[in-house]
Amino acid sequence: MELTEQQKRFFQTFGYLIMPGLVKDDIDWITREFEGVFSDRGVVHDPNKRTVIVPFIDQRERFCTLLDHPGIHGIAAGLLGDDFNYLGGDGNYYTGDTQWHSDGFHKVGTFLKIALYLDPVTRHTGALRVLPGSQQVYLKDQQWGGLNARNATELWGIEQRDVPAIALESQPGDVVAFNHNIMHASFGGSTRRRMFTLNLSTQATTPEEIADLESFIAGGARFWKEQVHSDIMRETASPERLRHLRQPMEHEGHLPALVAKARAEMAEPARG
Numbered sequence: 421m422e423l424t425e426q427q428k429r430f431f432q433t434f435g436y437l438i439m440p441g442l443v444k445d446d447i448d449w450i451t452r453e454f455e456g457v458f459s460d461r462g463v464v465h466d467p468n469k470r471t472v473i474v475p476f477i478d479q480r481e482r483f484c485t486l487l488d489h490p491g492i493h494g495i496a497a498g499l500l501g502d503d504f505n506y507l508g509g510d511g512n513y514y515t516g517d518t519q520w521h522s523d524g525f526h527k528v529g530t531f532l533k534i535a536l537y538l539d540p541v542t543r544h545t546g547a548l549r550v551l552p553g554s555q556q557v558y559l560k561d562q563q564w565g566g567l568n569a570r571n572a573t574e575l576w577g578i579e580q581r582d583v584p585a586i587a588l589e590s591q592p593g594d595v596v597a598f599n600h601n602i603m604h605a606s607f608g609g610s611t612r613r614r615m616f617t618l619n620l621s622t623q624a625t626t627p628e629e630i631a632d633l634e635s636f637i638a639g640g641a642r643f644w645k646e647q648v649h650s651d652i653m654r655e656t657a658s659p660e661r662l663r664h665l666r667q668p669m670e671h672e673g674h675l676p677a678l679v680a681k682a683r684a685e686m687a688e689p690a691r692g
């Protein structure tokens with residue numbers, strides 16, 4: 421699957437892309453793998469708090485092949501280049517609202533999240549909402565107020581759920597992709613919202629990009645993981661998949677020390 425030039429331009433401009441039905445032929449096995457990761461570990465979701473496993477598709481051999489899926493690979497290669505990096509991802513049972521935030525903010529390179537919601541989600545039942553265009557670096561440099569949407573009540577006298585935004589409503593089999601910098605949130609979802617993600621980035625080349633990649637990888641220490649990917653992901657990789665694992669593998673050497681520190685300071689791994 422190849423993205424059109426218009427789809428790439430749309431992503432560059434607005435910071436997200438929705439691909440209806442992209443994996444609809446595969447949604448049954450994808451859903452089984454999702455459930456399997458939690459049941460393999462005996463994890464039972466507590467509806468009072470988010471349950472998260474990191475890295476996620478990495479946990480089962482078949483699930484790892486999602487990275488090789490022509491649709492998923494096509495989005496990643498189309499938006500990030502053929503030599504994109506795979507940086508893990510999370511699998512979640514979300515509970516309730518997610519406040520406005522961005523997933524960090526990168527001034528160099530492009531970091532992409534591909535998300536699959538396994539239940540139908542609408543604007544008012546937990547669909548991802550985004551502020552289109554809010555990923556643009558110049559908005560950060562100019563301290564655009566929308567980047568503080570979490571303070572909607574104080575700033576604008578409205579609830580966070582009333583911040584003007586696009587809702588990326590989706591059905592199982594649809595795929596949502598968004599720039600990590602984009603402001604996003606979700607409102608009105610159930611206490612058992614099934615969703616998982618893949619994190620990806622452009623291949624880092626400049627010293628600034630490499631430092632930024634290492635800093636992103638360091639962020640994984642809060643999940644108490646000493647590697648970006650699982651051994652299964654690496655050991656079952658084709659040469660093409662390995663191409664997307666290599667650079668993160670070469671830049672994860674700082675993780676074990678950071679994980680040791682996190683274990684000493686945190687009662688349990690982070691939940692998000």
Ligand SMILES: O=C(O)CCC(=O)C(=O)O
Pocket residue numbers: 514517518523533535546547548604605606615617
């Ligand atoms: O679906 C949600 O509640 C939020 C998802 C999100 O914030 C994320 O994946 O970064």
